[in-house]
Amino acid sequence: xxxxxxxxxxxxxxxxxxxxxxxxxxxxxxxxxxxxxxxxxxxxxxxxxxxxxxxxxxxxxxxxxxxxxxxxxxxxxxxxxxxxxxxxxxxxxxxxxxxxxxxxxxxxxxxxxxxxxxxxxxxxxxxxxxxxxxxxxxxxxxxxxxxxxxxxxxxxxxxxxxxxxxxxxxxxxxxxxxxxxxxxxxxxxxxxxxxxxxxxxxxxxxxxxxxxxxxxxxxxxxxxxxxxxxxxxxxxxxxxxxxxxxxxxxxxxxxxxxxxxxxxxxxxxxxxxxxxxxxxxxxxxxxxxxxxxxxxxxxxxxxxxxxxxxxxxxxxxxxxxxxxxxxxxxxxxxxxxx
Amino acid sequence: xxxxxxxxxxxxxxxxxxxxxxxxxxxxxxxxxxxxxxxxxxxxxxxxxxxxxxxxxxxxxxxxxxxxxxxxxxxxxxxxxxxxxxxxxxxxxxxxxxxxxxxxxxxxxxxxxxxxxxxxxxxxxxxxxxxxxxxxxxxxxxxxxxxxxxxxxxxxxxxxxxxxxxxxxxxxxxxxxxxxxxxxxxxxxxxxxxxxxxxxxxxxxxxxxxxxxxxxxxxxxxxxxxxxxxxxxxxxxxxxxxxxxxxxxxxxxxxxxxxxxxxxxxxxxxxxxxxxxxxxxxxxxxxxxxxxxxxxxxxxxxxxxxxxxxxxxxxxxxxxxxxxxxxxxxxxxxxxxx
Numbered sequence: 001x002x003x004x005x006x007x008x009x010x011x012x013x014x015x016x017x018x019x020x021x022x023x024x025x026x027x028x029x030x031x032x033x034x035x036x037x038x039x040x041x042x043x044x045x046x047x048x049x050x051x052x053x054x055x056x057x058x059x060x061x062x063x064x065x066x067x068x069x070x071x072x073x074x075x076x077x078x079x080x081x082x083x084x085x086x087x088x089x090x091x092x093x094x095x096x097x098x099x100x101x102x103x104x105x106x107x108x109x110x111x112x113x114x115x116x117x118x119x120x121x122x123x124x125x126x127x128x129x130x131x132x133x134x135x136x137x138x139x140x141x142x143x144x145x146x147x148x149x150x151x152x153x154x155x156x157x158x159x160x161x162x163x164x165x166x167x168x169x170x171x172x173x174x175x176x177x178x179x180x181x182x183x184x185x186x187x188x189x190x191x192x193x194x195x196x197x198x199x200x201x202x203x204x205x206x207x208x209x210x211x212x213x214x215x216x217x218x219x220x221x222x223x224x225x226x227x228x229x230x231x232x233x234x235x236x237x238x239x240x241x242x243x244x245x246x247x248x249x250x251x252x253x254x255x256x257x258x259x260x261x262x263x264x265x266x267x268x269x270x271x272x273x274x275x276x277x278x279x280x281x282x283x284x285x286x287x288x289x290x291x292x293x294x295x296x297x298x299x300x301x302x303x304x305x306x307x308x309x310x311x312x313x314x315x316x317x318x319x320x321x322x323x324x325x326x327x328x329x330x331x332x333x334x335x336x337x338x
Numbered sequence: 339x340x341x342x343x344x345x346x347x348x349x350x351x352x353x354x355x356x357x358x359x360x361x362x363x364x365x366x367x368x369x370x371x372x373x374x375x376x377x378x379x380x381x382x383x384x385x386x387x388x389x390x391x392x393x394x395x396x397x398x399x400x401x402x403x404x405x406x407x408x409x410x411x412x413x414x415x416x417x418x419x420x421x422x423x424x425x426x427x428x429x430x431x432x433x434x435x436x437x438x439x440x441x442x443x444x445x446x447x448x449x450x451x452x453x454x455x456x457x458x459x460x461x462x463x464x465x466x467x468x469x470x471x472x473x474x475x476x477x478x479x480x481x482x483x484x485x486x487x488x489x490x491x492x493x494x495x496x497x498x499x500x501x502x503x504x505x506x507x508x509x510x511x512x513x514x515x516x517x518x519x520x521x522x523x524x525x526x527x528x529x530x531x532x533x534x535x536x537x538x539x540x541x542x543x544x545x546x547x548x549x550x551x552x553x554x555x556x557x558x559x560x561x562x563x564x565x566x567x568x569x570x571x572x573x574x575x576x577x578x579x580x581x582x583x584x585x586x587x588x589x590x591x592x593x594x595x596x597x598x599x600x601x602x603x604x605x606x607x608x609x610x611x612x613x614x615x616x617x618x619x620x621x622x623x624x625x626x627x628x629x630x631x632x633x634x635x636x637x638x639x640x641x642x643x644x645x646x647x648x649x650x651x652x653x654x655x656x657x658x659x660x661x662x663x664x665x666x667x668x669x670x671x672x673x674x675x676x
Contacts (some may be wrong), residue, residue: 057606067571069606224601233405246602259597263562264584266613268395268407273611275604 002043002088005034006315008107010073013061017251017326020319026059027079027107027319040115042095044085046105048310049336050134051322052168055081056250069277078106082139084121084130085111095120102133107318109338125293128303131310135168135333136303137289143244143278144172144220145288149181151276152218152242156182161212161231162204164222166195168333169244171202171307173220178203179300180291187211189227191328198331202302208234215239223248225258232262235271243275251326308333340381340426343372344653346445348411351399355589355664358657364397365417365445365657378453380433382423384443386648387674388472389660390506393419394588407615416444420477422459422468423449433458440471445656447676463631466641469648473506473671474641475627481582481616482510482558483626487519489614490556490580494520497552499569500542502560504533506671507582509540509645511558516541517638518629525549527565529666536669540640546572553577561586563596570600573609581613589664646671 011028018026037043058073058080065072073080083105087095092115095101103118105111121130124137135141147169148154160177164170165188178186188204190196205211215236221228224246235241249257265271295301309330313321321336349366356364375381396411396418403410411418421443425433430453433439441456443449459468462475473479485507486492498515502508503526516524526542528534543549553574559566562584573579587595603609633639647668651659659674 057602067603067606228601243601243605246605249599249602257597257599259595259599260601261587261595261597263566263581263598264395264587265405266611267581267584267615268405268613270613270615270618271611272613273604273609275606275608275610277605277608280608 002045002110003034004031005108005110006031007109008079008318009077010059010075010079012075013059014251015061015253016256018056018059018319018323020323029316034110035112037089037091037112040092041112042087042092042101042115042118043089043110043112044101044103044105044118045088045110046083046085046108046338047100048084048131048134048338049105049107049318049322050082050138051325051330051334051336052082052140053245053247053250053325055079055322056326062253069279078108080104081106082134084134090115094118100130102138109315126296129305129308131308131335131337132303132333134308134335136172136307137292139278140168140333141172141292142281142285142288144169144176145291146278146281146284147242147244147276148173148176148218148220150281151274152220152240154181154183154218156184158183158217159185159187159212159214159236160218160220161187161189161208161216161234162220162222163189163227163231164245164247165199165204166190166331167222168308170220170222171199171332174199174202174204175301177218177220180295185211187216189223195331198306218242220244221246225249229258229260229262232260232265232271235265235269237269239269239271241271241273243273247326306332308335310335310337312337314338340383340448341372342369343446343448344369345447346417346656347415348397348413348417350413351397352589353399354594356394356397356657356661358661367654372448373450375427375429375450378430379450380425380430380439380453380456381427381448381450382439382441382443382456383426383448384421384423384446384676385438386422386469386472386676387443387445387656387660388420388476389663389668389672389674390420390478391583391585391588391663393417393660394664407617416446418442419444420472422472428453432456438468440476447653464634467643467646469646469673469675470641470671472646472673474510474645475630477616478506478671479510479630480619480623480626482507482514483629484616484619484622485580485582485614486511486514486556486558488619489612490558490578492519492521492556494522496521496555497523497525497550497574498556498558499525499527499546499550499554499572500558500560501527501565501569502583502585503537503542504528504669505560506646508558508560509537509670512537512540512542513639515556515558518633523549525554527561533669536644556580558582559584563587567596567598567600570598570603570609573603573607575607577607577609579609579611581611585664644670646673648673648675650675652676
């Protein structure tokens with residue numbers, strides 16, 4: 001019977017890029033007792049961890065709990081993370097030993113979770129890895145769908161630009177816009193030539209300046225900062241910006257942030273900006289996943305091993321692997337395989 | 339018969355604050371021939387000039403004609419401005435000598451205008467000066483109404499913040515929100531204590547931090563820059579920003595602009611931002627003016643000599659008077675009386 005577990009706890013809140021060692025080390029590895037399993041709970045072993053830019057926000061020193069969409073991580077407690085896990089013991093009728101499940105396991109080898117907070121992860125068709133439940137067929141895929149279809153109200157006639165287009169959300173936005181919504185022009189912005197090539201293979205057109213000559217109707221923003229500021233000047237009259245993320249700013253305290261200077265374009269071009277968080281759209285999740293499944297069968301959505309970037313890591317390497325999100329080295333959904 | 343007129347022409351496009359003299363003088367005074375009056379035209383003498391922050395945008399060097407909502411002013415041509423004028427000669431059936439009219443007279447003593455581009459300016463009830471047609475009962479009043487009611491969809495239950503609250507647009511936003519829409523909390527931001535006192539007399543509550551303790555549902559932004567950046571952090575979940583102006587940035591080229599750093603609040607609080615220009619709403623102008631007249635009678639709107647700041651100026655002093663817009667010295671609509 002498992003009684004203890006290794007965990008990564010938050011050691012100190014980083015103002016800039018999280019540090020893996022030294023006096024300001026962001027996380028620390030601890031071994032801690034597991035609580036006793038109670039009725040309607042399951043004990044799970046973490047198999048895969050989802051790596052998400054949003055996690056950076058949960059450990060910021062200036063995070064005001066009143067203004068966060070999930071509670072921040074407290075110093076000295078377990079780092080939050082979503083993961084795919086195997087049930088090793090169960091006091092719930094819904095799950096049995098050996099089941100694969102999805103839940104907020106945190107950076108923990110083992111976790112005791114309430115069964116009501118855990119979702120089943122049944123086999124996927126076509127031999128797809130269940131890790132896609134952490135990405136394309138999970139919250140990131142839903143984020144892409146919600147942002148491009150509902151928030152930006154994208155129509156087939158719209159010219160669409162997506163930043164972070166080779167990332168977990170961006171790659172889905174490109175495909176949903178191009179193949180599911182039928183947009184004629186979908187332009188992806190990505191950090192390297194190799195990424196751009198891949199994004200093009202998903203359906204995006206190349207060359208930002210040329211492609212935006214007639215200006216842009218919808219911009220799906222994953223990055224914020226300088227690219228967003230540039231995009232303000234490329235938006236068409238009455239265009240829409242779906243503000244999804246600002247990864248360029250997550251590791252810079254406000255003194256070091258670039259700052260947006262082209263705000264006036266919002267006024268003169270009558271641009272509409274809408275910030276959104278997928279948590280507001282979870283009630284539609286199963287509906288959207290049905291739509292994704294149909295699109296997969298019709299060839300309007302491609303999800304394969306290239307849609308995720310699975311990094312085999314030891315438990316000690318969890319923070320280091322997560323930091324790959326911020327150095328541009330991952331393509332598709334970054335997943336840690338333990 | 340008037341054959342020539344004095345005019346202020348654009349001499350060079352300013353990158354920063356327009357200059358009244360020196361090698362980079364922004365405007366120059368010229369005497370020029372008037373065109374002969376043709377059928378369906380009127381010759382008018384300018385009585386009052388409207389001073390508008392938007393005029394600054396029309397003379398910026400980086401103004402891309404494709405992205406401006408009115409054509410930019412070309413170097414060596416008449417500075418654009420709206421004004422109240424007297425018809426001195428007419429070849430139009432619609433206007434006769436002695437009529438007071440509204441039109442795009444520019445910074446010109448006399449102007450020949452097409453009658454179709456000129457609006458009549460009949461007497462106002464209650465002995466109100468016709469100069470209010472340039473402000474509260476003109477485009478600035480309509481701007482306020484369009485932004486707070488239509489763009490921001492303000493409801494009585496909303497807490498509203500207005501920046502530039504002692505300015506031509508802001509003073510109307512405060513009154514429309516508080517008295518016409520019945521908002522319980524309307525907070526005005528203005529540049530001096532005296533202005534704040536006056537804004538309070540229009541119905542706004544005081545003390546920004548205390549008043550925004552429960553956060554803000556609607557922010558009507560006239561100023562941009564640092565105040566906008568601060569307001570991002572004071573917005574409630576699912577709140578709206580009506581982006582009307584950015585006077586703090588108009589005289590700073592992009593290198594010197596402060597830059598917005600709190601963009602992420604738009605995402606985490608799901609804020610909606612909508613830029614708008616009153617020109618999109620002109621079809622509703624007479625309807626809104628009817629509503630204003632009714633509100634005046636019911637005491638839900640106060641328009642008096644304090645609603646405008648009329649500066650008696652010689653023709654030579656037109657640019658200097660206009661520049662008062664940018665040093666914070668005017669309260670209410672800034673009007674130049676020639």
